[in-house]
Amino acid sequence: QVQLVESGGGLVQAGGSLRLSCAASGRTFRSYTMGWFRQAPGKEREFVAVISWYGSGTAYGDSVKGRFTISRDNAKNAVYLRMNSLKPEDTAVYYCAARSSGTSREPNEYDAWGQGTQVTVSS
DSSP, X not given: OOEEXXXXXXXEETTOOEXXXXXXXXXXXXXXXXXXXXXXXXXXXXXXXXXXTTSSOEEEOTTTTTTEEEXXXXXXXXXXXXXXXXXXXXXXXXXXXXXXXXXXXXGGGOSEEOOOEEEEEEO
8 A cells, every 4th residue: 555745834924835745655656546635623624636647637626726736746656736825724734645546535535645744824
């Protein structure tokens, strides 16, 4: 099973940008659908973005559409989340997740999760 480690979180002012990275172990990474989710204190885990194993199929949550971009590099076993025009409401722990089937927005349909990386956006 693939193992995931996120990085790139931090503190940024509103309007700023961050790029999150997710490093995956395992030779089968290229066969996984990869997703990003986030969870703010007291809230449920929220779908952010997903990318298919071949990279051309993507989808985004309504709250981030047009501001965030998901991408992957199968040669490097990595998936990325570029976040622009950040807002205070984007503050959350961000998780990457892997799924051995097609794209999904449901967190309970993912097979593996990273430990998360904190993103804090100040106003």
